Amino acid sequence: MSAFPRSPARHGAGAVSRIHVVGAGLAGLACATALAATGRPVTLYEAATQAGGRCRSYGDARLGCRIDNGNHLILGANPDTFRYLDRTGGRDGLCPVAPAAIPFHDLADGSTWTVRPGAGPLPLWLLDPARRVAGVAALPHLAPLRLALAGADATVASMLPLDTPLGRRLWRPLAVSILNTEPEAASARLLWSVLSQTLLKGEAACRPHIAREGLSEALVDPALAFLSGAGAELRLPARLRALEVGNGAVTTLRFDGGQRVDLSPGERVVLAVPAWQAADLLPGLRVPTEHRAILNAHFRLPAPVAPAPAALPGGLPLLGLVGGTAEWLFQRGDVLSVTVSAADRLTGEDSDTLAVRLWSDIARALCLPDACPPAHRIVKEKRATFAATPDVVADRPGPRTDLGNLLLAGDWTDTGLPATIEGAVLSGHRAAEILLRDQIGNSAAATRRPSASRTL
Numbered sequence: 543m544s545a546f547p548r549s550p551a552r553h554g555a556g557a558v559s560r561i562h563v564v565g566a567g568l569a570g571l572a573c574a575t576a577l578a579a580t581g582r583p584v585t586l587y588e589a590a591t592q593a594g595g596r597c598r599s600y601g602d603a604r605l606g607c608r609i610d611n612g613n614h615l616i617l618g619a620n621p622d623t624f625r626y627l628d629r630t631g632g633r634d635g636l637c638p639v640a641p642a643a644i645p646f647h648d649l650a651d652g653s654t655w656t657v658r659p660g661a662g663p664l665p666l667w668l669l670d671p672a673r674r675v676a677g678v679a680a681l682p683h684l685a686p687l688r689l690a691l692a693g694a695d696a697t698v699a700s701m702l703p704l705d706t707p708l709g710r711r712l713w714r715p716l717a718v719s720i721l722n723t724e725p726e727a728a729s730a731r732l733l734w735s736v737l738s739q740t741l742l743k744g745e746a747a748c749r750p751h752i753a754r755e756g757l758s759e760a761l762v763d764p765a766l767a768f769l770s771g772a773g774a775e776l777r778l779p780a781r782l783r784a785l786e787v788g789n790g791a792v793t794t795l796r797f798d799g800g801q802r803v804d805l806s807p808g809e810r811v812v813l814a815v816p817a818w819q820a821a822d823l824l825p826g827l828r829v830p831t832e833h834r835a836i837l838n839a840h841f842r843l844p845a846p847v848a849p850a851p852a853a854l855p856g857g858l859p860l861l862g863l864v865g866g867t868a869e870w871l872f873q874r875g876d877v878l879s880v881t882v883s884a885a886d887r888l889t890g891e892d893s894d895t896l897a898v899r900l901w902s903d904i905a906r907a908l909c910l911p912d913a914c915p916p917a918h919r920i921v922k923e924k925r926a927t928f929a930a931t932p933d934v935v936a937d938r939p940g941p942r943t944d945l946g947n948l949l950l951a952g953d954w955t956d957t958g959l960p961a962t963i964e965g966a967v968l969s970g971h972r973a974a975e976i977l978l979r980d981q982i983g984n985s986a987a988a989t990r991r992p993s994a995s996r997t998l
């Protein structure tokens with residue numbers, strides 16, 4: 543049994559108690575960077591050989607280029623994400639679609655439309671048929687206002703008319719992609735938490751942001767550089783195997799390979815691992831146990847595809863697809879990527895069959911040759927997010943635990959948001975804020991930066 547070598551605290555050995563953040567997904571990275579920004583000594587542990595968790599990029603040998611594990615969309619109304627990006631310097635890694643525009647193509651009849659919300663919350667833009675869903679009057683677009691009245695048990699399908707043209711062309715695609723759960727089972731309240739902050743707030747709040755080069759380049763690598771510059775320690779790969787507990791607190795962290803960290807009284811731990819890992823490490827913890835898959839297909843276009851799509855329709859980097867299997871299409875250079883949410887029905891199918899099916903949707907939408915899909919990679923994330931059903935949502939724990947020096951973070955904790963980047967980052971910020979408010983660390987560091995909420 544060996545101990546990790548330990549660095550002295552940055553402001554003098556022993557002066558400030560160390561915070562151990564376990565899990566270098568976005569929740570852990572947000573927590574660690576927020577704490578490191580205030581001068582707290584931080585150690586971040588990650589089980590995998592790379593940080594980023596469910597939001598990362600990597601080199602794909604078959605495609606000969608870097609891809610993301612899955613297409614990720616960040617919206618203008620994601621304040622914690624932008625605070626995190628401003629702290630780490632990653633904001634330029636995102637490309638905004640401004641003014642906000644969400645284009646769609648109906649594979650059933652070939653019709654297209656682009657939703658273009660107007661500035662401010664007054665939905666006068668709905669009066670312009672060119673800015674709303676094709677073939678639908680303005681008034682039905684206000685249906686999500688009903689979600690404000692949704693009870694805790696209400697599902698999206700019980701509150702929104704899904705069997706109407708607008709339901710098929712807008713509410714269902716939005717609900718499935720926001721909640722990663724079929725609307726018949728998904729929580730209406732959770733959908734309201736997003737729609738009330740986006741579609742009902744206007745253009746800036748709805749602006750889609752897409753990683754310019756890759757998810758890691760925007761959301762992960764700048765955070766790691768920031769942590770390194772702030773003197774934080776990164777241990778990777780380091781899988782937490784067990785927590786030893788005594789007197790109502792964690793006393794020791796035990797890692798794979800027999801390494802251990804014995805905690806001093808002032809030290810704190812933030813567990814920012816996925817729900818199922820947290821449940822293994824903390825028997826008795828109630829966590830969401832039902833999940834939904836997300837499927838992504840990346841197609842690398844051969845150099846002279848004729849006609850080469852210089853860009854998706856309208857020059858926009860994304861396209862919503864209705865009436866097929868593919869749901870969202872993204873373009874980055876010569877890679878076209880498709881996302882299918884709540885995709886559990888597809889995860890059993892072999893990758894080549896899926897590629898043919900998804901490429902056929904793309905080819906129809908973009909008028910490309912349908913014959914044979916180009917080089918492709920299918921990525922099946924089987925536990926992409928928790929199932930956003932009312933029952934599962936009720937099982938999300940808050941950040942505090944029964945152990946005095948242990949907090950939880952992660953998109954599955956009770957943030958009031960679906961399992962998203964914003965939810966993950968918010969949970970990490972919230973854990974950091976609690977630690978700072980609890981006045982851990984020495985008072986010198988605290989007086990240098992008196993307000994936790996100001997620094998986060």
Ligand SMILES: Cc1cc2nc3c(=O)[nH]c(=O)nc-3n(C[C@H](O)[C@H](O)[C@H](O)COP(=O)(O)OP(=O)(O)OC[C@H]3O[C@@H](n4cnc5c(N)ncnc54)[C@H](O)[C@@H]3O)c2cc1C
Binds near residue numbers: 611612925953
């Ligand atoms: C395909 C896909 C598409 C998505 N699309 C979007 C989108 O468009 N917009 C959006 O906002 N969100 C999207 N999401 C959701 C978003 O990616 C997640 O909500 C977010 O990344 C979760 O971050 P996290 O830190 O909570 O968890 P994770 O990313 O799971 O991070 C947990 C980390 O803990 C590590 N770990 C696990 N066990 C241990 C252990 N024992 N010891 C040490 N480390 C451990 C893991 O390796 C991991 O790095 C998508 C997710 C997927 C999978």
